[in-house]
Amino acid sequence: MSVLTAxxxxxxxxxxxxxxxxMGDALRAKIFFITLAVDDLGRSVAFYRDGLGWxxxxxxxxxxxxxxxxxxxxxxxFNLDGGLLLGLYERxxxxxxxxxPPGPPSSTEFSLGxxxxxxxxxxxxxxxxxxxxxxxTAPAHMRPFGVYSGYFADPDGHLFEIAWNSNE
Numbered sequence: 085m086s087v088l089t090a091x092x093x094x095x096x097x098x099x100x101x102x103x104x105x106x107m108g109d110a111l112r113a114k115i116f117f118i119t120l121a122v123d124d125l126g127r128s129v130a131f132y133r134d135g136l137g138w139x140x141x142x143x144x145x146x147x148x149x150x151x152x153x154x155x156x157x158x159x160x161x162f163n164l165d166g167g168l169l170l171g172l173y174e175r176x177x178x179x180x181x182x183x184x185p186p187g188p189p190s191s192t193e194f195s196l197g198x199x200x201x202x203x204x205x206x207x208x209x210x211x212x213x214x215x216x217x218x219x220x221t222a223p224a225h226m227r228p229f230g231v232y233s234g235y236f237a238d239p240d241g242h243l244f245e246i247a248w249n250s251n252e
Contacts, residue, residue, distance in 0.1 A: 115168070116167065116168060116169060117161070117168065117169035117170070117171055118168070118169070118170055118171065118196070119159075119170075119171035119172075119173050119178060120170065120171065120172055120173070120238075120240065120242050121173060121174070121175040121178040121179075121189070121240070122172050122173065122174060122175060122239075122240045123174070123175055123189075123240055124239070124240075125143060125158065125159075125160060125172060125173075125174050126143070127239055128160075128172045128238065128239060128240060129142060129143060129160045129172060131216055131217055131218070131238055131239050132162055132170070132172070132238075133162075134216070135212075135213070135215070135216020135217055135218070136212070136213065136216055138162045138163075138164070138170075139162060139163050140160055140161060140162045140163070141160075141161070142160060143158060143159070143160045144158075144159060144160065144161070145157035145158050145159050146158045150180075150181065153180045153181050153183055154180045155177045155178075155180035155181035156174070156177050158173075158174065158177070159171055159172065159173045159177075160172045175189070175240075189240065189241050190241075191221075191237050191241040191242060191243045192243070194243070195235065195243040195244060195245050196242070196243070196244050196245070197244070197245050197246075197247055198244055198245070198246045198247070199247065199248070200246055200247060200248040201248065202248055203224075203226075203232045203248055203250070205248065206224050206232055206233060206234060206246050206247065206248050207224055207234075209246045210224055210234050210236060210246055213236045213244075213246075214236070217239055218236040218237060218238055218239070218244075219236060219237045220234065220235070220236050221235040221236060221237050221243065222234055222235040224246070226250070229251075230249065230250045230251040231247050231248065231249050231250065231251075232247070232248045232250060233245050233246060233247035233248070234246055
């Protein structure tokens with residue numbers, strides 16, 4: 085049972101018969117990139133690339149400017165396992181790109197999960213994150229549903245959970 089499964093087993097999403105049927109074609113249940121709004125693109129790239137060791141080609145797209153929204157194309161992408169991309173985009177440009185007013189940053193709206201293979205690896209990864217400049221927000225401990233995890237925030241306050249599922 086995954087962390088997500090353990091947390092969502094009581095929600096309607098896990099009971100297909102209770103889900104509403106989409107009208108027309110269903111939207112594919114697939115996400116291929118996640119974009120995080122950041123205040124300082126260079127600082128954030130350094131945190132993920134140099135501090136966490138995540139692969140990237142660095143900051144790209146400086147030559148692009150959207151004439152309709154006013155957003156610059158300057159962005160950085162990190163290649164994650166399974167083909168998922170993590171994008172870092174300056175907060176003001178993400179707001180412009182989505183045609184929304186800029187809002188205050190909030191780290192309590194969602195978290196991103198990073199898998200670990202053991203309790204010891206959770207502890208080691210949290211030490212690595214802290215050494216890289218991340219902020220530990222919740223110490224690692226065994227959750228009631230059998231998952232050992234701890235939380236950290238990146239330099240822009242985005243919340244991550246490093247987790248090992250002892251049930252697997």
